[in-house]
Amino acid sequence: MTHLPHTNAQVILKSRPHGIPQSEHFEVVESALPALDAGQFLVRNAFLSVEPAMRGWVNAAANYSDPVAVGSVMRGFAAGVVVASRHEAYAPGDQVMGMLGWQHYAVSDGSTIRRKVLEPDLPLSLSLGILGINGVTAYFALTELGEPRAGNTVVVSTAAGSVGSAVGQIAKIAGCRTVGITGGAAKQRLCLDEFGYDEAVDYQRADFTQALAKACAGGVDIYYDNTSGPISDAVLPHINKGARIIVCGTAAVPTWEPWPTGPRVERHLLNKAARMQGFLVWDYEHRYEEAIARLATWVREGSVRYREDFLEGIDSAPDAIAGLYRGDNLGKRLIRLSSGVDDGAGISLSKTP
C-alpha cells in the first residue's frame, strides 16, 4: 500500500517563446495535489512525451490548437498508471495515455485520456511513440494521404525520427521503395540498418543534392515531409506524375514571424498534376485503435522497429524540446519519471487526503 502524495511536480510555461522554446521558457515547480472529486481519477505519469509540435503549442501564432497559457502546466502527452480513482471506468492499475501534461501526477475526469493501453506485453512507453500519436500519424498520413502502391518510390524527411522511421517501414510493408533523408552519418546508418530504407541520404553533406537526385533517379511518387524547408525544395523537382506530398511538420522553419519564403511549389504541382496536403492526426481520432492494432502486430512481428531516447527525470523537461530541434535525440524522445510498471497497484482510495 502506498500513501498518495500531497504534492506534485509540474513543468510550467514561464514565458512565451518566439520560435523554438528553450530551457528559460519553462520552470519546474512544486504544487499541492488536490483531492479527487467524484468522477475524477489520479494518474501517476511514467513517461512524458517530447514532440516537435510542442513548439506550435507554446507559440502565440494562429495554429491548429490554442496556445498554452503562460503560467500553466505545459501541455503534453504522457503515459502512466491510475493510482486512485473515483471514476467508474478507470481503476487503479489501469495504464492510460493522454494529454496529461508535463507533470508527475495528473487529475483527470477521462476527457484528457486518449486511450487505455491494451498491450500489456509491450512497454508502456510505446504508447507515446510507435503505438501512440507518432505511429498513428505515420500510419494514416502514409496510407490515407500517400496512397502507397507497390513499386512506388517514397521519400521521407526526418527519416530516422519517430514518425519518419515508421512511415518508411510501413511503406516497405506496402511494397514501396524507400529513400530516407536524415542528418548525420549515425542517423544515416540507423535508416539503413534499423529501419530498412533502400537508400539513405545525409542532408548535412555538401553533395546532398546530387545524392538525392541519384537516389530518386526514377522519380518520387510520395514525399512525406516534416521539414518545410530546403530539403523539400530539393525533393520537389523530382516528383513523378500524380505524386502525393504529405505535409506533416515544419521543423526547418524556426519562426513564422516573419513568414518565410521559398521556391514556389505551384509549377511542380501543375506540371505533374501532383498534390500537396496537410495532415492533422486529430482528424483520425475515431480510427486510432485500428492503426494501433496493426502497428502492435507489426512491432511484435519485428517488421516495424523503433528507437527511444530517454531523458531522466522531470528536471530534464525544460531543455527537451530545444534538444529535439538541435537533433540531440536518436529515436522517440521521452522523459522517464518512473518505470510505469506496477505503480499504484493496490492503492486504496481511503488514503486520499
Add this chain to the structure above:
Amino acid sequence: MTHLPHTNAQVILKSRPHGIPQSEHFEVVESALPALDAGQFLVRNAFLSVEPAMRGWVNAAANYSDPVAVGSVMRGFAAGVVVASRHEAYAPGDQVMGMLGWQHYAVSDGSTIRRKVLEPDLPLSLSLGILGINGVTAYFALTELGEPRAGNTVVVSTAAGSVGSAVGQIAKIAGCRTVGITGGAAKQRLCLDEFGYDEAVDYQRADFTQALAKACAGGVDIYYDNTSGPISDAVLPHINKGARIIVCGTAAVPTWEPWPTGPRVERHLLNKAARMQGFLVWDYEHRYEEAIARLATWVREGSVRYREDFLEGIDSAPDAIAGLYRGDNLGKRLIRLSSGVDDGAGISLSKTP
C-alpha cells in the same frame, strides 16, 4: 463546288522566347499545301484558339509537353470544317476541333482531332471555349479536385476569364457562394452582371487585401487558381479546414528562370489539413464528352454564360498571346479566319491537286 487551295498560311515559331512570347517570336508564312495521302483529310480552320498555356508550349523549360520546335507551325487548338477527305471517318462538312495548329489549313490523319463537334445548334467557336478545353478544364478541375458542396465558398482567380468564369458559374450551379478575383472595374462588373458571382474583388485596387478579407469573412473552401502569385498569397491565409486549392495555371509568373519565390504554403496546408493540387486537363480526355454534354445543356439553358473576344485574320496571331497576358481581352480569345459555316461542303476529291 470550291477549288481546293494550293497554298497555306501558317504561323511559325521564329525564335524561342524566355517568358511571355511576343510578336517578334512569330512569323506568318505562305507554304505549299501537300496532296492528301490515303487516310488523311483536310480541315479549313475557322477559329484558332489563344491560350495562356501556349507560353509553356514555346518555352524550353521542362513542362508537361515537349516545346514547339523553332521553325515549325505554332501548336494550337483550332476548330474548322473538313473540306476534303481520304479518311473513312471524316467527310466534307464535318465540324472538328483539335490540335490543328495556327494555320489556315491542316492536314490530319485523325490523330490531331480532339472531337467532332456535335452541337450544330451552337456556334462552332464555342468548341474552343466553353464547349472546349476551357469548359472541360473548369468542369473537371472544380468537380473532381474541388469537390464543391452546397454552401462552400469558392474563390476564383482570373474570374472573368474563359476558364475562371465557367468555374464560378458551375460552382453556383453546385450551390456554392462565389467570389471572383479579377483586374479592373470592367471585368469586376462582368463578374457580377454576367457570370453571377456573389462578390467580385479587383486585385488592381490598393484595398485589394481588405476587400478580399471582407469577401472571404467566412473562410475559403475552394480556391481555383490560375495565377500562382500575389493573388494566391493573399487568398491562402483565408482557407478553411479541409480546403481544396486547385492549381490550374501560373499566369502571374513571367518566367521560371530564375524560379520565383513566394510565402511558404506548407503551414497553411498543415494548419487546415488542406490540399493543393495541380490540374492537367489531359488526364480527363476519356471523359470530355461527359463534360461537354453537361456544359452544352447549361449553355442552352442560360445557366452558364460566356464571352468571346475575336481577333480578325491570321496576321493578328503573333501578338495574340502577349495581348492575353496584357489582359487585352474580355472573354475567350480567338482568332477568326472565317465563319466556320458551310465551308467546304460539297468539295469533290477529284479537285485535289
